[in-house]
Amino acid sequence: MEHRDENKEGIGGMINPRRYGIERVAYLLMRLSGLGLLAYFIGHIYETSLILKGEVGWSEFLELTQTTEGHVLLAIVIAMCVFHTVNGIRVMLGEGGVGVGKPARPDYPYIPASQNVKHKIGIYSAIVLAAIAMLYGLGVMFGE
Amino acid sequence: MAQVSSIAEEQASTPLSPSKSVTLRIARFNPEHDSERKFMEFTIPYKKWTTVLDIILEVKKYFDHSVAVRYSCRQATCGSCGMKINGKPMLACFTKITELDSDVITVEPMNNFPIIRDLAVRFERLFESHHKIKPYLIRDDSEITSNEKEFLQSPKEVEQYIQFANCIKCGLCNSACPTMATDSSFVGPQALAQAYRYVADSRDKGKNSRLKIIDESHGIWRCHFAGSCSQVCPKGVDPAMGIQLLRGYLLGFRS
Numbered sequence: 001m002e003h004r005d006e007n008k009e010g011i012g013g014m015i016n017p018r019r020y021g022i023e024r025v026a027y028l029l030m031r032l033s034g035l036g037l038l039a040y041f042i043g044h045i046y047e048t049s050l051i052l053k054g055e056v057g058w059s060e061f062l063e064l065t066q067t068t069e070g071h072v073l074l075a076i077v078i079a080m081c082v083f084h085t086v087n088g089i090r091v092m093l094g095e096g097g098v099g100v101g102k103p104a105r106p107d108y109p110y111i112p113a114s115q116n117v118k119h120k121i122g123i124y125s126a127i128v129l130a131a132i133a134m135l136y137g138l139g140v141m142f143g144e
Numbered sequence: 145m146a147q148v149s150s151i152a153e154e155q156a157s158t159p160l161s162p163s164k165s166v167t168l169r170i171a172r173f174n175p176e177h178d179s180e181r182k183f184m185e186f187t188i189p190y191k192k193w194t195t196v197l198d199i200i201l202e203v204k205k206y207f208d209h210s211v212a213v214r215y216s217c218r219q220a221t222c223g224s225c226g227m228k229i230n231g232k233p234m235l236a237c238f239t240k241i242t243e244l245d246s247d248v249i250t251v252e253p254m255n256n257f258p259i260i261r262d263l264a265v266r267f268e269r270l271f272e273s274h275h276k277i278k279p280y281l282i283r284d285d286s287e288i289t290s291n292e293k294e295f296l297q298s299p300k301e302v303e304q305y306i307q308f309a310n311c312i313k314c315g316l317c318n319s320a321c322p323t324m325a326t327d328s329s330f331v332g333p334q335a336l337a338q339a340y341r342y343v344a345d346s347r348d349k350g351k352n353s354r355l356k357i358i359d360e361s362h363g364i365w366r367c368h369f370a371g372s373c374s375q376v377c378p379k380g381v382d383p384a385m386g387i388q389l390l391r392g393y394l395l396g397f398r399s
Contacts, residue, residue, distance in 0.1 A: 100388045
């Protein structure tokens with residue numbers, strides 16, 4: 001009820017990447033990759049715990065990663081890991097006040113200094129590096 | 145006299161741009177008796193400098209006077225006419241039809257604010273958050289009681305906060321913020337930027353008390369530096385910068 005009263009956009013508005021440029025796309029990818037890595041981390045803990053069932057149980061589960069679906073999943077994990085790391089460094093620096101510009105009297109048309117080229121380069125770099133790492137991973141896994 | 149007539153001739157000879165028309169879609173909703181939002185469409189002629197507020201007022205004047213809209217100064221100073229225009233929060237008086245580059249203009253009330261009716265929203269929460277961060281100089285003495293005539297500042301000291309003093313409390317930043325889209329308790333970019341405005345003011349002595357107010361779970365740490373607040377600010381305040389600089393004080397990068 002409170003949601004409706006405050007006319008909030010909710011999760012749909014939060015994850016909508018179309019209105020506010022590449023920064024909002026980076027925000028969405030950061031959240032998705034964070035959740036994806038968390039899910040992978042939980043799955044990874046489950047996987048490694050299977051060693052308690054002996055070598056057979058461990059090997060059976062490990063075979064799942066040798067399938068086509070397993071390779072694609074691992075390639076996505078590689079991309080998420082690289083994007084989250086590179087963009088995370090950018091966000092951490094920004095949140096410490098690094099590279100967000102200096103306060104100054106604003107002049108029309110009021111281009112925000114915090115949304116500067118350095119941060120845009122950081123975002124595009126994170127996306128490109130993630131894509132390269134994923135393609136490399138796919139090459140290694142399917143090239144075996 | 146000859147000069148006056150030549151100006152008149154010049155104005156008369158200036159070709160008027162042919163009037164074009166735009167379809168204005170206005171969101172209609174009264175929370176007291178409507179269950180869902182409806183849109184009313186109007187075809188309105190416009191010229192090069194016509195603003196979105198102008199055509200809304202045309203609708204009120206000639207088609208439907210019951211459309212609820214808040215406005216006052218018509219020059220991006222009062223911060224009253226914030227609304228969602230084609231999906232993005234903007235000031236209606238500061239947005240020309242021509243710059244939208246669309247034949248259809250949809251106006252809706254700003255998100256993250258309770259709706260009073262149609263395009264008018266409640267600002268109580270924004271003002272509460274603004275008041276919460278103590279938006280005034282905190283110090284024991286005053287310019288009236290002090291022996292000094294005034295608290296002098298160098299131009300460099302003024303530069304540290306003057307950008308953030310431009311805030312007109314229009315609420316566009318709070319409407320664009322992705323955290324505010326889901327978190328009802330988040331203090332919001334407007335109040336955080338104003339917290340920075342006073343923390344960065346060399347005359348202010350209330351930095352620690354102000355930082356204590358925003359250093360909480362629904363305070364400054366819920367900002368994820370998406371930067372949408374700065375992109376929609378009509379006065380160049382750049383709340384995202386203020387918030388990150390403010391965080392620098394809490395993380396020990398600034399003093």
